[in-house]
Amino acid sequence: MAQTIISLNCSQPFDFTSTVDSHGWVELLPNEYHSEDHTFSRIEELPSGKIVQMHVFSENDSNDGSVAVDIRHKGKLSKTDIGAIKNNVEHMLRMDEDFSAFYALCRKKGKPWSSMSDGKGRLLRSSDLFEEIVKVICTTNIQWGGTKRMVRELVTAYGTPFELDPEKKTFPRPEVIAAVPFEEFQEKVHMGYRTAYVHSLAIDVAENPSSLQFLRDSSLITEEVKKKLLAIKGIGNYAAASLLMLVGRYENVPVDSVFRQLMRDKYFSGNEFELADALALYDEWGKWKHLAYWFDLLNYYHPS
DNA sequence: TTCCAGGGGTAGA
DNA sequence: TCTACCCATGGA
Numbered sequence: 201m202a203q204t205i206i207s208l209n210c211s212q213p214f215d216f217t218s219t220v221d222s223h224g225w226v227e228l229l230p231n232e233y234h235s236e237d238h239t240f241s242r243i244e245e246l247p248s249g250k251i252v253q254m255h256v257f258s259e260n261d262s263n264d265g266s267v268a269v270d271i272r273h274k275g276k277l278s279k280t281d282i283g284a285i286k287n288n289v290e291h292m293l294r295m296d297e298d299f300s301a302f303y304a305l306c307r308k309k310g311k312p313w314s315s316m317s318d319g320k321g322r323l324l325r326s327s328d329l330f331e332e333i334v335k336v337i338c339t340t341n342i343q344w345g346g347t348k349r350m351v352r353e354l355v356t357a358y359g360t361p362f363e364l365d366p367e368k369k370t371f372p373r374p375e376v377i378a379a380v381p382f383e384e385f386q387e388k389v390h391m392g393y394r395t396a397y398v399h400s401l402a403i404d405v406a407e408n409p410s411s412l413q414f415l416r417d418s419s420l421i422t423e424e425v426k427k428k429l430l431a432i433k434g435i436g437n438y439a440a441a442s443l444l445m446l447v448g449r450y451e452n453v454p455v456d457s458v459f460r461q462l463m464r465d466k467y468f469s470g471n472e473f474e475l476a477d478a479l480a481l482y483d484e485w486g487k488w489k490h491l492a493y494w495f496d497l498l499n500y501y502h503p504s
Numbered sequence: 505t506t507c508c509a510g511g512g513g514t515a516g517a
Numbered sequence: 518t519c520t521a522c523c524c525a526t527g528g529a
Contacts, residue, residue, distance in 0.1 A: 342511090345509095456511070
């Protein structure tokens with residue numbers, strides 16, 4: 201086994217622990233969360249076809265923007281491989297995303313929001329769009345434990361094994377799932393009615409690998425991206441808002457049972473409410489509504 | 505056993 | 518655009 205350690209640096213305020221712990225994504229395979237030190241590992245397939253294990257951690261506790269990646273691999277990594285890993289980790293941690301306008305709003309709001317500007321607000325994401333969509337579909341109409349189980353079954357059944365530790369696998373490539381007959385897929389991964397959505401999405405992406413690139417098209421306005429997302433079977437308003445967040449567009453609040461619970465608990469004295477009244481609570485946040493809602497949720501149930 | 509989850513598709517109005 | 522009804526699965 202070979203080992204390579206690389207260092208990354210974020211020039212903007214950046215809180216590593218807050219980013220890793222920001223939402224459930226760190227718990228979904230092929231991510232593996234290390235709760236003792238709030239770091240994570242991940243099996244990743246590089247464009248060269250090489251499969252590596254990355255352990256992502258902060259080099260010190262001061263959250264000064266430095267991140268290290270301990271890479272376990274077979275053979276030698278090329279400069280291109282190292283570059284791909286660097287890009288993927290920076291993308292996952294949103295080290296290149298500009299939060300200055302959001303931080304300015306947070307400072308204006310005062311406590312507890314003002315502390316966000318120390319580098320919080322980044323929500324962890326995956327390095328691959330197909331993976332993001334499948335995972336979001338796996339969060340719909342199911343408890344979080346069920347989401348973890350479905351993703352685990354997917355990775356276990358169709359991920360590519362890491363040679364140095366074959367129990368650990370990558371997230372399945374769309375062409376791998378597309379090549380599996382529907383009945384067999386249904387039998388191996390228990391996703392209920394979501395099975396057809398994921399299987400047909402895999403076929404579509406395998407046939408047209410660039411079909412998801414609209415998600416990274418900065419020339420499109422958010423409403424256009426949302427419309428294209430809603431055209432994907434299995435993606436409704438909640439899932440679209442979640443995916444827009446994952447690509448750095450925060451205008452839409454994901455309305456689900458978690459949102460409704462927070463509204464009842466924090467703003468409506470345990471009573472039912474009009475959705476429009478609830479959503480209006482975040483109007484003042486403009487294009488940052490999703491972040492405002494999410495950290496409102498974290499601050500309410502897990503005040504730091 | 506029943507209920508429902510980090511909802512969404514579809515038909516019919 | 519809105520509503521009613523259906524959808525698989527498994528944990529609580």
